[in-house]
Amino acid sequence: MTIRIFVPRDAAALALGAEKVAQAIAREIETRGLDAKIIRNGSRGMVWLEPLVEVETDRGRIAYGPVKSGDVAGLFDGGLATGGDHPLCLGPTEEIAFLSRQTRLTFARCGIIDPLSVEDYRAHGGLVGLEKAVAMAPAEIVAQVTESGLRGRGGAGFPTGIKWKTVMEAAGPQKYIVCNADEGDSATFADRMIMEGDPFVLIEGMAIAGVATGATKGYVYIRSEYPHAIATMTEAVKIATKTGMIGASVMGSAYRFDMEIRSGAGAYVCGEETSLLNSLEGKRGIVRAKPPLPALQGFLGRPTVVNNVISLASVPVIMDRGAAFYKDFGMGRSRGTIPIQIAGNVKHGGLFETAFGLTLGEIVDQIGGGTATGRPVKAVQVGGPLGAYFPRALFDTPFDYEAFAAKDGLIGHAGITVFDDSADMLKQARFAMEFCAIESCGKCTPCRIGSTRGVETADKIARGIEPEKNRALLADLCNTMKFGSLCALGGFTPYPVMSAMTHFPEDFSPAPMVEAAE
Amino acid sequence: MKMANGGEAPSLPEKSWPGGDSMNIRVSAGDVAERSIGIIRSLKHLEGPMLPILHAIQAEFGYVPEDVKPIIASELNLSRAEVHGVVTFYHEFRDHPAGRHVLKLCGSEACQSMGGDRVADRVREILGIDFHQTTLDGAVTLEPVYCLGLCACAPAAMLDDEVFGRVDELCISEIAAEVRR
Numbered sequence: 272m273t274i275r276i277f278v279p280r281d282a283a284a285l286a287l288g289a290e291k292v293a294q295a296i297a298r299e300i301e302t303r304g305l306d307a308k309i310i311r312n313g314s315r316g317m318v319w320l321e322p323l324v325e326v327e328t329d330r331g332r333i334a335y336g337p338v339k340s341g342d343v344a345g346l347f348d349g350g351l352a353t354g355g356d357h358p359l360c361l362g363p364t365e366e367i368a369f370l371s372r373q374t375r376l377t378f379a380r381c382g383i384i385d386p387l388s389v390e391d392y393r394a395h396g397g398l399v400g401l402e403k404a405v406a407m408a409p410a411e412i413v414a415q416v417t418e419s420g421l422r423g424r425g426g427a428g429f430p431t432g433i434k435w436k437t438v439m440e441a442a443g444p445q446k447y448i449v450c451n452a453d454e455g456d457s458a459t460f461a462d463r464m465i466m467e468g469d470p471f472v473l474i475e476g477m478a479i480a481g482v483a484t485g486a487t488k489g490y491v492y493i494r495s496e497y498p499h500a501i502a503t504m505t506e507a508v509k510i511a512t513k514t515g516m517i518g519a520s521v522m523g524s525a526y527r528f529d530m531e532i533r534s535g536a537g538a539y540v541c542g543e544e545t546s547l548l549n550s551l552e553g554k555r556g557i558v559r560a561k562p563p564l565p566a567l568q569g570f571l572g573r574p575t576v577v578n579n580v581i582s583l584a585s586v587p588v589i590m591d592r593g594a595a596f597y598k599d600f601g602m603g604r605s606r607g608t609i610p611i612q613i614a615g616n617v618k619h620g621g622l623f624e625t626a627f628g629l630t631l632g633e634i635v636d637q638i639g640g641g642t643a644t645g646r647p648v649k650a651v652q653v654g655g656p657l658g659a660y661f662p663r664a665l666f667d668t669p670f671d672y673e674a675f676a677a678k679d680g681l682i683g684h685a686g687i688t689v690f691d692d693s694a695d696m697l698k699q700a701r702f703a704m705e706f707c708a709i710e711s712c713g714k715c716t717p718c719r720i721g722s723t724r725g726v727e728t729a730d731k732i733a734r735g736i737e738p739e740k741n742r743a744l745l746a747d748l749c750n751t752m753k754f755g756s757l758c759a760l761g762g763f764t765p766y767p768v769m770s771a772m773t774h775f776p777e778d779f780s781p782a783p784m785v786e787a788a789e
Numbered sequence: 790m791k792m793a794n795g796g797e798a799p800s801l802p803e804k805s806w807p808g809g810d811s812m813n814i815r816v817s818a819g820d821v822a823e824r825s826i827g828i829i830r831s832l833k834h835l836e837g838p839m840l841p842i843l844h845a846i847q848a849e850f851g852y853v854p855e856d857v858k859p860i861i862a863s864e865l866n867l868s869r870a871e872v873h874g875v876v877t878f879y880h881e882f883r884d885h886p887a888g889r890h891v892l893k894l895c896g897s898e899a900c901q902s903m904g905g906d907r908v909a910d911r912v913r914e915i916l917g918i919d920f921h922q923t924t925l926d927g928a929v930t931l932e933p934v935y936c937l938g939l940c941a942c943a944p945a946a947m948l949d950d951e952v953f954g955r956v957d958e959l960c961i962s963e964i965a966a967e968v969r970r
Contacts, residue, residue: 286939286954318941457897460938488836495844495881496893496937498950531835534844536879539935553839553865555878571836613941615902620941643903652898686940690902699898706935712878 274307274352276300277325277332279382281314281467282499283460288339289322295343296324305352313468315382316622317369325364328354334364369619369638374600376608377585378461378624381468387506389514392471398516400590404479405524412483413439416586418594420606424461425451425542425579426654426683426759428605428672431586434576437566438484441574446486448477449551449570449577452493452500453535453542456655458614458686462580464622466493466500469584470507471516474530476583478517479590480576481528489517489528490570491580492547494535505532539656539710543758544577546712557712558758579684581610600626605671613639615652615688632666635689646691650775652699654683656706657763659770660696679770681763696775700745701729703767707760718761721752725768735781742772742779824849825857829864839865839875843882852883887930888923890968892916893947894956896933899940908944908956909933915965929968 278284278293293309300307315323323336324346333354335346342359349357361367375381384391392398404412417432438446450473454462466473477489491508493501508530512518517528533551535541541550545559548570569575585607589597598606605627611634613620618640635641635651642648650660659680661668668678675682690699704725711718725748731741749765756762772779828845832838842861846853853876862869876882894909913919916931923930939945942954948964 282937282952283939283942283954286945286952287942321942454938455936457899457936458940459936460940463938496934496947499952533837533840535881536840536843537881537934538879550840552837553875555874615899615940615943617941622941656898686899688899688902688940694902699901702898702901710935 272306274305275310275327276307276351277310277312277327279314279322279468280311280386280499280503281321281382281464282497283318283464284314284321284323285499287318287321287337291340292322292324292338292343295340299343299347303347307352310385312384313381313386314464314622315364315370316378316464316624317367317619318621319619320361320367323361323364324351326351326354330354330363332364334361334367335359336361369621369623372638373624374608374626375624376588376597376600377472377581378465378469378610378622379588380472381465384469386468386470386503387510389471389510389516392469396591397471397587398475398522400587401475401478401482401516401522403590404482405522405526409439409483409485412479412590415594416483416589419589419597420594420601420604421582421585421589421597422605422672423579424581424585424609424684426456426681428682431578431582434566434578435480435484437564438486438574438576441567443574445488445571446484446574447570447576448480448484448486448489448583449548449575450477450489450491450580450583451542451544451547451577452491452497452504452580453547454497454580454684455494455539455542456657456684456686458652458688459612459655459684460614460686461610461612461622461684463497463500465580465584466497467503470504471511472584472587473504473580474507474511474517476586477530478521478528479586480578480583482521482524482526484574484576486574486576487527487529489530490533490551491530492533492535492541492551494541495537501532501534508532538712539706540712540758540760543760546758547577548575555712557714558760560757581684602626602628602669602671603673605673609670609682609685611670612684612686613689614686616642616644616691617689618643627669627671629670630666631661631668631670631687632663634670634687635666639687639689642689642691644691644693646693648689649692649694650690650696650699650771652688652690652767653686654681654766655686656703657681657759657766658683658686659766660690660699660774661770662774664774679773680766696771696778697729697733697781700768700771700779701726701733703764703771704729707764711760715755715757715761717752717755718757718764721748721756721761722764724748725752725764732779733781738780745772821850821854821856822860825860826864829861833864839872843876843879847882851886855884888927888968890929890949891932892929892964892968893932893934893937894920895935895937895939895943895945895947897936897940897943899936900944903943903955905944908961911958912961912965915961926969 320336422428541556546556550556610624707722
C-alpha cells in the first residue's frame, strides 16, 4: 500500500522550512524507490515542532519534528516510512500532550486532512451540518445557532444567532454574508490556520449562514498579509462551486449561495466591521456610525451578516452535533470552545482549542511552558494590540469574556503574547498609542488626535519630564479615548496603556533627566 | 517612470500570489492607459470593484501610477479625488515602483517580545536603508508590516511571498545575499 507522508503547507510551517523538507522527502522517495506519497496538510498548531512531518502507520500517525531538510535522509535511514524510531520521533501525534489535552471542535480536521480534498473533508465529518441545514427551515437553523450560545469570535462576543435572526427577518431582494478574515491582531493566527488547513469548513459555515438568513452571496475579506490563505481559499471556493457544495444549488437543494474572495490592502482598522464593509465597497476604510446596524444596512446598504472566520467555521459542528453538544462546553455565558493562540516569547507556541474556563496561568505556564528565553514571565498581552497587559498577579483569571472584562481586559480574538522580564512596559504603552496613531481611520477626534498626544506624553514620561503630571494626563487621555471614540481602535487602545501603567508602575517612573531613555 | 527591466507582467485575472512572479518591478513601457482600461473593464462588473482593480493595477505596473487614477475615476464614475483618497488610505498601494524584491519585517508585539526591534535594526544596518526605502541598486525595498500571523515563531518576515519565522542574524544575511543576486 502507498505510504502517506504529511508535510504541512501552513504558512508558519513554510516559514520554518517546510518547503525544503517536502522537497528533500520527495527526493528520498524517488532515490529509494519507495511507494510513498506526500500530502501537504494544514498545521496541527504545534508551531514549536514545525515543520512537523507525519507518517501514517497501523499504529496511527507518527510524528517527527521539528524536521530540517538535512534530517530527512537520516529519518528515512531510521525507518520513517514505517514510523521507525529516531531522535526526532515524537510518537503517535494524537498522544502529544499539547494535542491530547485539547477539545478540537472547530479545528477537528485542521492538520489531519488534505485541505483541498473534498473526499477527505467528507470522510472526516464534513458537510453533515450543511446537509442538515438545507433540510431545515431557516428559523430552525437560527434557533440552533442561538441555542448553542456561540458568540462572535472576532472579539466583540456578540451572540451570532441574534445577528443572524436580524438579517433573516430583514426585508431585501439581496442579502449578504461577509466573512471578516482581516485578522490583524498580533498573536492571532487562528483564522489563517483554518483557512489554510481546512478551508471547506469556512465555506460550509458561510453556506449555512446563507441558507439561514436568505443571503445568496458571500464574501471573504482576507488581509493581504496572508497570501497563502488567499490562495488556498480561492482554490477551495472554485472546488466547492464545481462540486455543488455551493453555487446555484447548495448540496442539490433549492438554495443558491455564491462566494467570492476579496483581498484587503494593509489597513488594520478594516478588521472593524463597518470599516471592512466600506473597504469591500471600494471606499476608504472609514468607520461608520452605528446605527444603522450592518445587519440591516450593511454591504451596499443591504442586510448583511458580518461574522469572524472562527464564528462561521464553528457553525458546521453545531449543526452536525446539535446546539446542546456545543453548549455543554465552556463556563458562564461563554459557551463552546475557543482556539487560544499562544505566541510571542513562549516555549510551546501554537494553537490550543479548548472549552472556555482555563486560567491564564494554566495557559501560559503549563500549556505554553513559560518563556522561550527561559526568563521569568513579566506580562502577557491578551487580545491583540487593543488588549490589556496582565501581570502574574492576575494569572488566576479564567479565560471567559466576562471574567476578562471584570479585570479591565478583553479576550478579543484569543491571542496571547508572552513577554519576559526584559520587557519595558512604558515602551509597550507608547507602542499601543503609536500603533493607534498610524492605523486610525481619522474619522473621530479622540482616536486620531488622542493617539498622537499619547505618544508624546509617553515620551515625556520616559524622559522624566514632570512624570507625575504626565501620568495623570495620560490616564485622562485614555479616559477620553475610551468613552469618546467611535470604534474599538480608539476605544480600546487605552486597555494596553492603562493596564501597563496600573500593573507595572515601576516602568513609568524612570530616573529623571535621562536623555536617551527609550 | 523608467526602471530596469524586471520580471514579465502577469496576465489577468490571475494574480501574482504564491508561486507567481517574485519580481516587483514591471516594465511600464507599454501604453499605461490602454492596459489600465483593459484591467478596469475586466473587473468593473464586480460589486465594489475598486480594491480588486487597484490590486490588479499594482500587480501589472508594480505600483499605482498617478496617470491611472483619472482613468479609474472615469470608468467607475467617481471623482479623481475619491480614487486618490482610496489609494492613499491603504498601506499596500505604492505611488512609485518598489525594488526588485520587497522585504517586509513584522513589528507587532509578538515579534517585539522575541527581539524583533533588534532584528529590524540589524536589517537596516546590513541593507543600509530605513523602512520605506529602496537600496540604490534597486534590489530591495524595506517595509514594515503589522502582523504576518506567524506570531508563534516570531520574529517574522516576508520576502516577496516567501515567509520566514524565527528570523535571526543568519536568516537576515541569507536574505540580504538572496536579494542582491
